[in-house]
Amino acid sequence: MSDDSLPQRILACVESIPPGRVMTYGDVAEYIGSRAPRMVGRVLAADGGTVPWHRVLRADGSLAPHLYTEQRQRLLAEGVRFRGDKVELARFRWDGQLPDSSSAQSVKP
């Protein structure tokens, strides 16, 4: 199939992120085998409306300036915790594998 395009893989990866979990641009880029985290944002800006783009954020847990308000709102609705203006990546960062309760704390308020 022709879904091996970079944009398509990015969308597939972001779409595979379960609710309550977040992924950084760099992780998504690395997941698809690309070295351009900026490319991820560009694709989301193009067809992000078809994927849970709000589950993608920066490596330091902060959100983009223009998306901060809306993205924060959506993440809070998903159950993601915030530490000031940044997300607790240590607990909600999804590496592409199912969270193991033997090593990760999963979602525990």
Add this chain to the structure above:
DNA sequence: ATGTTGACACCGG
């Protein structure tokens, strides 16, 4: 073909 931009990441002070 070249230069500039960008929903970023990493390092140093």
Add this chain to the structure above:
DNA sequence: TCCGGTGCCAACA
């Protein structure tokens, strides 16, 4: 801990 500058890759004019 926070702030600034630099580097990487791909797309766009």
